[in-house]
Amino acid sequence: MAQKRTPLIAGNWKMNLNHQEAVVLVQKLAWVLQDKKHDFDKAEVTVVPPFTDLRSVQTIVDGDRMKIRYGAQDVSVHDAGAYTGEISASMLAKLGCSYVVVGHSERREYHGEDDALVATKALKTLQAGMTPIVCVGEGLEVRKAGAHVTHCTEQVEGSLAGLSPDQVASSVIAYEPVWAIGTGEVATPEDAQEVCLALREQVAKTWSSQAAERVRILYGGSVKAASAPAIMAQPDVDGALVGGASLQADEFAAICRFYDLPDLSGVA
Numbered sequence: 001m002a003q004k005r006t007p008l009i010a011g012n013w014k015m016n017l018n019h020q021e022a023v024v025l026v027q028k029l030a031w032v033l034q035d036k037k038h039d040f041d042k043a044e045v046t047v048v049p050p051f052t053d054l055r056s057v058q059t060i061v062d063g064d065r066m067k068i069r070y071g072a073q074d075v076s077v078h079d080a081g082a083y084t085g086e087i088s089a090s091m092l093a094k095l096g097c098s099y100v101v102v103g104h105s106e107r108r109e110y111h112g113e114d115d116a117l118v119a120t121k122a123l124k125t126l127q128a129g130m131t132p133i134v135c136v137g138e139g140l141e142v143r144k145a146g147a148h149v150t151h152c153t154e155q156v157e158g159s160l161a162g163l164s165p166d167q168v169a170s171s172v173i174a175y176e177p178v179w180a181i182g183t184g185e186v187a188t189p190e191d192a193q194e195v196c197l198a199l200r201e202q203v204a205k206t207w208s209s210q211a212a213e214r215v216r217i218l219y220g221g222s223v224k225a226a227s228a229p230a231i232m233a234q235p236d237v238d239g240a241l242v243g244g245a246s247l248q249a250d251e252f253a254a255i256c257r258f259y260d261l262p263d264l265s266g267v268a
């Protein structure tokens with residue numbers, strides 16, 4: 001029997017909101033979730049602000065004892081030293097980060113990150129006691145050619161290379177088709193399930209069936225409150241990595257609250 005995985009809704013703010021705006025958004029999000037009686041045991045809620053916001057987010061989360069978690073959008077492969085502009089995993093851990101997004105398609109595209117680099121970042125994140133959210137996803141050409149499943153399973157192989165089955169089990173994988181990111185074009189629930197299931201099967205094959213049962217796999221790409229329920233109701237989708245919609249407290253909270261519904265069976 002599959003072990004129960006706690007769903008995760010993560011809001012990737014990308015390069016938006018300064019530290020003052022971050023505090024306002026986190027406060028509003030916490031308020032809305034509390035007002036709507038969100039059960040954090042049913043779904044974890046995480047915000048992923050820019051580096052410059054993290055200390056302020058830490059202060060407000062700790063000060064108000066919020067159950068919202070937070071993470072970073074990237075991490076260095078280096079531990080310390082002469083690497084101008086880089087941020088180490090230990091610095092992020094010290095700031096109380098729970099998660100680090102690694103291998104986002106925007107980093108792969110604009111910063112030339114490849115699977116091997118992403119795997120090192122995932123490992124650094126785990127070694128510092130945080131959870132990597134490892135992103136994979138195909139571009140439009142690959143999707144049109146029908147090669148999306150192979151493309152994504154190979155990316156998972158490469159981007160988690162060198163991790164032990166236990167490390168994979170405690171990681172998060174995010175399937176984010178590049179053609180769906182920021183385009184308003186959301187994958188169908190069937191598209192999302194097809195790839196997320198294939199990724200889980202790949203984890204079973206390469207690492208272990210236990211890792212496959214435990215690893216959380218998210219969908220990301222133009223997720224909105226209206227489109228999220230049908231996608232998140234899929235059996236191999238364990239939540240969402242949300243971009244644009246995570247900048248609005250009401251919209252993001254509405255996505256999180258899907259898991260508060262008493263019965264998910266009628267939603268798909």
Ligand SMILES: O=C(CO)COP(=O)(O)O
Binds near residue numbers: 222
């Ligand atoms: O890239 C994403 C999250 O990491 C998705 O962004 P959008 O939800 O804005 O499409």
